[in-house]
Amino acid sequence: MIAPALQAAALAAAPHPLSGTAADWVWALPLFPLAGFLVNAALAVVAVARPGPADPSADRHSAPDATAAGEDVAGHGPGAGDADAPPPARHRFASVVSLVGPLAVGLAFALACAIFAAMARVHPTTPFVQTYFHWIPAGDLQVNAAFQLDQLSLTLVLVITGVGALIHLFSVAYMGDDPGYARYFAYLNLFVFFMLVLVLGASYPVMFVGWEGVGLCSYLLIGFWYADRANADAGKKAFIVNRIGDFGFLIAMFLLFVQLGTLDYTGVLAAAPGGLEAGGPVVTVICLFLLLGCAGKSAQIPLYVWLPDAMAGPTPVSALIHAATMVTAGVYLVVRSGLLFAMAPAASLTVAVMGAVTALFAATIGLKQWDIKKVLAYSTISQLGFMFMAVGAGAYVAGIFHLVTHAFFKALLFLGAGSVIHAMHAAYHATHSHEDAQDMRNMGGLRARMPVTWILMWIATLAIAGVPLFAGFFSKDEILGTIFDRAGGSILRDAHWLGIPGGVVLYAIYGMGLVAAFLTAVYMTRLMLYTFHGQNRTGEAARPHLHEAPWLMTGPLLVLGALSAVGGFLNTPAFLPIGPAETLARWLDPVVGPATALIAAGAPGDADPRRGLLLSLIAAAVAATGIVVAVVRLGRSAPVRAGAAPETGIESVLAHRYYVDEAYDRGIVRPLLAFSNRVLWQGVDGLIDGLVTLGARVWVWFGGIGSALQTGRVGTYAWALVVGALVVLAITIR
Amino acid sequence: MLAESIALSALLFVIGVVGVLTRRNAIIVFMCVELMLNAVNLTFIAFGRVYGYGAQAIVIFVMTVAAAEAAVGLAIVIAIFRHRQTVDLDSINLLKG
Numbered sequence: 001m002i003a004p005a006l007q008a009a010a011l012a013a014a015p016h017p018l019s020g021t022a023a024d025w026v027w028a029l030p031l032f033p034l035a036g037f038l039v040n041a042a043l044a045v046v047a048v049a050r051p052g053p054a055d056p057s058a059d060r061h062s063a064p065d066a067t068a069a070g071e072d073v074a075g076h077g078p079g080a081g082d083a084d085a086p087p088p089a090r091h092r093f094a095s096v097v098s099l100v101g102p103l104a105v106g107l108a109f110a111l112a113c114a115i116f117a118a119m120a121r122v123h124p125t126t127p128f129v130q131t132y133f134h135w136i137p138a139g140d141l142q143v144n145a146a147f148q149l150d151q152l153s154l155t156l157v158l159v160i161t162g163v164g165a166l167i168h169l170f171s172v173a174y175m176g177d178d179p180g181y182a183r184y185f186a187y188l189n190l191f192v193f194f195m196l197v198l199v200l201g202a203s204y205p206v207m208f209v210g211w212e213g214v215g216l217c218s219y220l221l222i223g224f225w226y227a228d229r230a231n232a233d234a235g236k237k238a239f240i241v242n243r244i245g246d247f248g249f250l251i252a253m254f255l256l257f258v259q260l261g262t263l264d265y266t267g268v269l270a271a272a273p274g275g276l277e278a279g280g281p282v283v284t285v286i287c288l289f290l291l292l293g294c295a296g297k298s299a300q301i302p303l304y305v306w307l308p309d310a311m312a313g314p315t316p317v318s319a320l321i322h323a324a325t326m327v328t329a330g331v332y333l334v335v336r337s338g339l340l341f342a343m344a345p346a347a348s349l350t351v352a353v354m355g356a357v358t359a360l361f362a363a364t365i366g367l368k369q370w371d372i373k374k375v376l377a378y379s380t381i382s383q384l385g386f387m388f389m390a391v392g393a394g395a396y397v398a399g400i401f402h403l404v405t406h407a408f409f410k411a412l413l414f415l416g417a418g419s420v421i422h423a424m425h426a427a428y429h430a431t432h433s434h435e436d437a438q439d440m441r442n443m444g445g446l447r448a449r450m451p452v453t454w455i456l457m458w459i460a461t462l463a464i465a466g467v468p469l470f471a472g473f474f475s476k477d478e479i480l481g482t483i484f485d486r487a488g489g490s491i492l493r494d495a496h497w498l499g500i501p502g503g504v505v506l507y508a509i510y511g512m513g514l515v516a517a518f519l520t521a522v523y524m525t526r527l528m529l530y531t532f533h534g535q536n537r538t539g540e541a542a543r544p545h546l547h548e549a550p551w552l553m554t555g556p557l558l559v560l561g562a563l564s565a566v567g568g569f570l571n572t573p574a575f576l577p578i579g580p581a582e583t584l585a586r587w588l589d590p591v592v593g594p595a596t597a598l599i600a601a602g603a604p605g606d607a608d609p610r611r612g613l614l615l616s617l618i619a620a621a622v623a624a625t626g627i628v629v630a631v632v633r634l635g636r637s638a639p640v641r642a643g644a645a646p647e648t649g650i651e652s653v654l655a656h657r658y659y660v661d662e663a664y665d666r667g668i669v670r671p672l673l674a675f676s677n678r679v680l681w682q683g684v685d686g687l688i689d690g691l692v693t694l695g696a697r698v699w700v701w702f703g704g705i706g707s708a709l710q711t712g713r714v715g716t717y718a719w720a721l722v723v724g725a726l727v728v729l730a731i732t733i734r
Numbered sequence: 735m736l737a738e739s740i741a742l743s744a745l746l747f748v749i750g751v752v753g754v755l756t757r758r759n760a761i762i763v764f765m766c767v768e769l770m771l772n773a774v775n776l777t778f779i780a781f782g783r784v785y786g787y788g789a790q791a792i793v794i795f796v797m798t799v800a801a802a803e804a805a806v807g808l809a810i811v812i813a814i815f816r817h818r819q820t821v822d823l824d825s826i827n828l829l830k831g
Contacts, residue, residue: 712827718754 018128018149021118022111026130026149029108029115029157030196036104036189043093044182091181098176101185102168105192109161116154124150125590127266129202136205140261148202148265152591155400155584156199156332159407163324164192166556170415171316173552174422184224184314191217195325199332203264204253207333211249211297214326215242221321222313234312241306245296249333252289255282269339269594278343279495287340287347290333291354298330298384301358305661307381311373315421318373319414323380324407331384331403334391338595341391345495348392348599349505352483353497355388356509356516361658363519367526368654371438372417375527379464380410382516386479389513393492393506394599395482396592397571397585402479404584405471405567409463412560416457419549419557420531423450427538427545435539440527445536449546452554454532456561461528463564465521466623468616474568476517477619481573481612483510489603514622521626529634573616575609739780746773760811760821764804771800 018024091097127150136143168188175184191214198210215238223235257263259282260271276283294300299307310322321327334341334351341348362381369375383406390399423446424437435442447454463470466477486492487506495502536543548554571584653659746769753766775793782789815821 710829712829714823714826714829715755715758717829722751722755 016126016128017122017124018118021122022114023118023128023149024130025111026115026128026147026200027132029111029161029200030193032104032108032111033189033192033196036100037186037193039100040097040182040186040189043097044180044186047092047182090176091179094176094181097182097185098172101189102165102172104189105161105165105168108192108196109158109165112154112157112161115149116158119149119151119154123587123590126150127202127591129264129266131202141257141263143203143205143263145206146202146264147200147206149200150591151588152332152335152400153199155404155588157196159404160192160195160199160325163407163411163560164195164320166559167316167320167324167411167415170319170418170553170556171314173550174316174418175314178314180224184221187217187220187224188317188320191221191321191326195329198329202266204256204268205263207336208246208249208253211293211329212246214321214329215239215246215297218242218310218321218326221317222310224313224317228312231312234306234309238306238310241303242296245293245303248289248292248296252286252293255286255289259286265336268337272339272343276340276343279345283340284344284347287337287344288350290337290340291347291351294330294333294351294388295354296330297333298327298388299381300330300354300384300388301361304358304362304381305664308374308377308657311371311377315373315414315418318377319411319418322377323410323414327380327384328387328403328407331387331391331399334388335396335400335592338391338394338396338592339598342394342491342595342598345492345502345599346497348394349492349495349497349502350392352389352392352492352509353505355385355390355392356512357385358382359385359389359516360512360519361385363516363523364654365657366523367519368651370440371436372420372440372443372527372531373414373438375440375523376410376413376417379413379520379523382520383410383464385516386476386513389483389509390479393479393483393486393509394490394596395479395486396596397588398475398478398482400588400592401571401584402472402475404570405463405475405564408471408560408567409460409564412456412460412557412564413464415553415557415560416453416460419453419553420446420450422549422553423546424538426547427542430545431539431541433539433542435542440530442537442539443531444534444538445532446546447532449536450532450548452548453557456554456557457532458528459561460564461524463567465524465627466517466619467627468620469568471564471567473620473623474570474572477616478571478573480510480513480517480619481615483513484611484615485603486600490600491602492599494602514618517619518622518626521623522630525627525630526634529630533635573612575612576616736780736784739776743773743776743780746770746776758822758824760814760823760826763823764807764811767807768800768804771796 127148129146129148131144131146133145134142135145168185171184171188175181178184194210194213194217196210198207198214201207201210219235219239222238223232226232226235253263256268260268260275262268262271272283276286292303296303307322307327311318313322341351359382362378362385366375366378366382369378383402387399387402387406390396390402420443421437424443427433428435428437459470463472466473483506487503487510490502492506493501493503497505536546538546569579569583572578572581574581656662750766750768750770750773753769754763757763757766775796778789778793778796782793811821814826818826820826
């Protein structure tokens with residue numbers, strides 16, 4: 001696996017403290033899910049290729065949150081809910097797939113834990129790079145297929161494989177009755193593989209491979225029930241919007257290579273201080289293009305529009321890809337390029353402003369959505385905005401911290417929502433109702449029916465709202481506190497953003513963050529109230545069919561619930577006397593320390609601990625106020641029935657998500673389509689077609705002459721022969 | 735002596751060529767081809783007298799080939815005639831693609 005010569009050269013230079021430990025097995029991390037993908041994909045293909053009597057697609061039964069039609073096959077009747085329909089058919093190889101899929105990710109998680117144990121013992125200050133082969137040897141451009149293991153990538157690996165394994169387990173129960181079961185797990189395993197490549201890659205190009213790969217898997221899984229046009233369209237939308245971001249990432253890579261001549265992280269880190277002018281236009285442009293890539297992948301304004309639509313995929317996919325892991329890739333990229341961003345204060349401020357605006361914007365939309373998954377989708381966008389606020393303000397640790405805690409509680413929220421949808425769908429399925437299983441207006445009072453889900457969802461809600469001692473409180477508080485500190489003294493304060501002093505910008509961001517935190521508490525409490533409290537609105541017939549999910553689904557929820565409750569203690573602030581303080585900060589220091597120090601330069605010595613405490617109290621008060629406001633405003637009133645009493649004024653604008661999709665449609669999509677139709681297709685294409693046709697005509701004409709010479713009469717040929725002979729004679733005899 | 739022989743054979747050859755080019759009856763074209771062959775034979779014999787008799791051996795070959803050609807050619811002409819009731823070359827354009 002490892003090219004011996006390269007490895008030997010690396011070892012000869014300086015044996016890394018991690019070599020000889022479990023870290024040597026880092027290459028196996030992505031191979032586990034890749035193997036799982038191969039097995040599951042083979043099973044999926046075999047199952048389709050040889051439809052036998054047990055062919056599950058013969059009578060399709062779509063998974064819970066499907067408004068989707070069946071798949072892989074035609075010939076199922078429209079009446080999936082017919083009384084005489086056979087019971088849901090399992091995939092032919094369901095048992096094997098159920099074993100392989102979660103096991104592949106579980107093994108990777110186990111290995112990651114072993115590597116973590118080794119790394120915690122050594123705590124290396126330099127990254128452990130393992131090179132496998134020359135991938136792109138082209139002149140000056142030398143890109144190796146190499147993995148880099150450091151505290152940052154390992155943190156991400158643990159989250160991806162840990163949360164990923166839980167979601168795989170959940171999926172076993174959730175997707176059990178889906179005819180595309182093997183295909184689902186194949187995609188999911190492939191996603192984990194690419195995600196691990198993304199975070200483990202030792203250079204931007206290797207990361208880009210993972211970056212594109214997760215985009216592909218996201219597309220495949222959003223459109224998993226592709227027989228329904230809307231789902232396929234949502235997948236395409238995600239893919240196309242992400243292309244815009246990828247364009248930015250690519251341009252940034254090109255610029256980096258032109259300026260520094262290397263694309264390895266270590267090389268860039270070493271070359272950047274000398275090769276780029278700090279605060280200069282070049283590094284700023286590079287960072288802004290990187291940011292464009294991040295905005296696409298992490299669903300930030302202006303490229304966030306794909307994420308709400310991505311909810312068309314199965315709910316565990318939303319939990320894994322569109323909440324916990326893939327969408328945080330942008331945050332990872334900014335932290336990975338932290339030194340570059342620290343050298344470009346204007347770009348850093350742009351990151352923070354973008355995050356703050358997104359956080360606030362998405363939170364307001366979340367207030368008025370009725371689809372339970374849409375609320376969570378906008379919540380995810382908003383929380384990603386928080387992460388970008390953090391990394392933009394140079395609070396890299398806080399950003400990663402929020403990434404980790406968010407992975408816990410948002411995965412829990414999505415899986416809890418999945419559990420609810422599963423129950424709702426089953427109930428409606430049993431009663432042949434065609435109500436929307438995801439509409440909160442159809443829920444209510446589920447507390448009594450699904451107590452475990454109810455309690456766990458409340459834990460996640462308290463965590464995301466920022467109630468003290470839950471995970472989200474510490475991370476969000478650290479973000480806001482650090483932004484406040486940066487506004488008091490840092491290179492960002494001394495920089496300008498569009499002519500506005502950085503300090504003013506940062507204080508404004510802090511304010512927007514507080515408002516967004518308040519709104520977060522409101523919309524999450526609203527979701528809980530409408531889903532679990534009050535009168536049940538599911539309908540008389542369906543109500544008795546509402547049941548708690550099986551243990552295979554509640555089990556992962558329990559683990560995530562525990563993590564959401566205590567995850568915050570990974571990095572408690574120094575001024576709170578609970579547990580060892582700032583564990584994560586110390587853990588990540590070798591990676592993000594230099595960039596943080598650069599950005600925080602000029603900060604006034606020791607911050608007053610009382611100020612930190614005060615900021616924490618403000619954040620906690622904001623969260624509590626949000627929850628109280630939501631309970632007081634919404635607690636007693638039942639929501640309107642679907643379609644009744646349309647909202648007016650600002651409520652209507654929020655319910656329609658600020659008409660952004662419509663504006664994009666009018667402003668970008670349709671003009672582009674019209675331009676393609678009128679100018680490119682009928683104009684340019686017509687011109688090129690005309691030229692091609694003209695060329696063809698010329699040669700047809702020449703051919704006609706040649707053809708006319710072939711009379712078929714021997715006499716003509718004899719004349720030609722004689723004339724030719726005479727010409728030859730005339731030339732040769734002089 | 736040589737010059738006269740060459741001149742005669744050139745004359746015969748040209749007559750043959752002109753016949754091939756201008757006549758439309760396949761039999762006559764055929765006879766003109768024979769005339770050209772024999773013009774060449776005459777050249778060989780004339781040169782053979784000057785440069786050695788080896789060249790005259792070629793003549794035997796040419797006559798053999800000419801005989802074979804006459805047999806095959808006449809057979810084709812007869813076949814065409816049976817098929818089309820004519821041997822007018824202008825009305826035969828089977829070679830046209």
